[in-house]
Amino acid sequence: MSMIAGRYLVRCAVRKFPVAASCSSAEHVLMMGCAEVAVTPADLSLTPHQQRRFFGSKRSKLGHHMERLDEEAHRFEREEAVEKRKKKKAGKKKNRQAAKGTDVEVPEVEFTDDLADDDEDDGPSLPDPKDLELIMNRIVDGVKESYKSIRGAEPTPDIFDRIMVEAYGDTVPLPTVAQAVIVSPTLAQVTCYDPSVTKSVRDAIRDTLELNPQLEDEMSGTIKVPLPRVSMETRQKTAKQLAKQAERARNRIRDIRRKAMNKVKQAKDGKLEGVSEDEAFRTGKEIDSATEKVTKKLNDQLQAKQDEILAV
Incomplete structure (x- = not known):
C-alpha cells in the first residue's frame, strides 16, 4: 500500500487487472474489481459487514493493509509518547538523587x-x-x-588536585595551571594563572567532578564552582x-x-x-x-x- 497525492493505492486480490481506477468510494472500488485502485483515507473505514460483503474470503488482505496503515500513522506518536515518559522518569530519578546528596566515586588504585x-x-x-x-x-x-579527590563533610581544595586539564597541547594536573580555594561549604573558587586556559579548566572540572562550574570573569581567569552538600x-x-x-x-x-x-x-x-x-x-x-x-x-x-x- 502506498500514498500518492493524498490518496491511497490499495492492491487487492479481487481481480488481477493491471490498471488503477480512481473511484469515489470504497464500494465503487470493489464493484470495479480493480487490482490496484486509488481511494481516500475515509474510504478505508469499512465495517466488518462491508468487508464480508465485498471481499468474502479475501477480506483479510485489506484488513491487514488497513492495520498496517493505522500502525504507521500512529507509530511516531507512540514513540514520542514513550520518549516523553522516559525523560520524565529520568528527571524524577535525578531529582531524588539530588535530594539524597551527590554520590562520591572512590577512585580505583591500580597495583601493577x-x-x-x-x-x-x-x-x-x-x-x-x-x-x-x-x-x-x-x-x-x-x-x-x-583520597584527595574524595570530599568529607566539609570540602577541601584537595578535591581538585587529581583533575587533568588540556592546556598548551598537553594534559597537566589542575594545580599547575590554577589555584583552588574553598570560599564556603557550598562554593569553591578556581583562579587560573593564565586566563587563556580558563575554559579548559572549567570543562575539566565539569567532566571530572560532574559539577556545574561558571565563568565569573574569563579575562581574569576566575571560575566559581558550586558544591552540593553530601x-x-x-x-x-x-x-x-x-x-x-x-x-x-x-x-x-x-x-x-x-x-x-x-x-x-x-x-x-x-x-x-x-x-x-x-x-x-x-x-x-x-x-x-x-x-x-x-x-x-x-x-x-x-x-x-x-x-x-x-x-x-
Whole structure:
C-alpha cells in the first residue's frame, strides 16, 4: 500500500487487472474489481459487514493493509509518547538523587604487576626487608593519593588536585595551571594563572567532578564552582567503599610478604647456598616487622579519612 497525492493505492486480490481506477468510494472500488485502485483515507473505514460483503474470503488482505496503515500513522506518536515518559522518569530519578546528596566515586588504585616482580630475587640471596618496605609503602601512598579527590563533610581544595586539564597541547594536573580555594561549604573558587586556559579548566572540572562550574570573569581567569552538600547516607556509602579499597591494598601487601617469606623458608631449609639459618630467621622477623608497620600506616590513614567523611 502506498500514498500518492493524498490518496491511497490499495492492491487487492479481487481481480488481477493491471490498471488503477480512481473511484469515489470504497464500494465503487470493489464493484470495479480493480487490482490496484486509488481511494481516500475515509474510504478505508469499512465495517466488518462491508468487508464480508465485498471481499468474502479475501477480506483479510485489506484488513491487514488497513492495520498496517493505522500502525504507521500512529507509530511516531507512540514513540514520542514513550520518549516523553522516559525523560520524565529520568528527571524524577535525578531529582531524588539530588535530594539524597551527590554520590562520591572512590577512585580505583591500580597495583601493577611490576610490584610483584620487584620483591623476588632470582639470585641465591634473601630479599632485603628495606626494599620490601619501600614497595609496600608505594601501595599505601597510592591509596592515600586517591583520597584527595574524595570530599568529607566539609570540602577541601584537595578535591581538585587529581583533575587533568588540556592546556598548551598537553594534559597537566589542575594545580599547575590554577589555584583552588574553598570560599564556603557550598562554593569553591578556581583562579587560573593564565586566563587563556580558563575554559579548559572549567570543562575539566565539569567532566571530572560532574559539577556545574561558571565563568565569573574569563579575562581574569576566575571560575566559581558550586558544591552540593553530601548527605550522611552517601558519606556512609563512601566510607564502606574506602574500607574495601584498603582491604585490596592489604591483600597486595600480604602477597608481597608471602613471596618474600618463600625465599626465607628456602634458606631455613638449607636450599640457599651461603645463607645461614640464623640469617634467614632474622630476615624473616624484619620482613614481618616491616609488614606490620606498613599495614598500620594503611589502617591509620583509612581511619582518618573515614572520620573526616563521617564528621557531623
